[in-house]
Amino acid sequence: MKHSLGNETLTIYLEGEVNSANAVDVEKEIGQIISQNSFKSLVLDLEDLTYLSSAGIRIVICLKQDYGDVSMVKASEEIYSIFYMVGLHKMMKIDKQS
Secondary structure, three states: OEEEEEOOEEEEEEEEEEOOOOHHHHHHHHHHHHHOOOOOEEEEEEEEEEEEOHHHHHHHHHHHHHHOOEEEEEEOHHHHHHHHHOOHHHOOOEEEOO
16 A cells, blocks of 8 residues: 655555455554554545445544544545545545546
């Protein structure tokens, strides 16, 4: 999983699918990236994310609870609509792909 750090912002680039089959591994990899970096805000870049199940939504909610300043960028219309339906747009900033 790719990531970058700049201006005290850690950006993690999610790609492919996050579903019940791989959510534990995705969460573990995100945890390793987070533990190896010092940051004040966390950004999830969703440009290359094609599918997100409820297991993936749980990961996002846990990140928000644990780190506070969490936002998402480049969400596809489909992914954004999932977040909107479950009310995550009220909890954090979510930008759609342009």
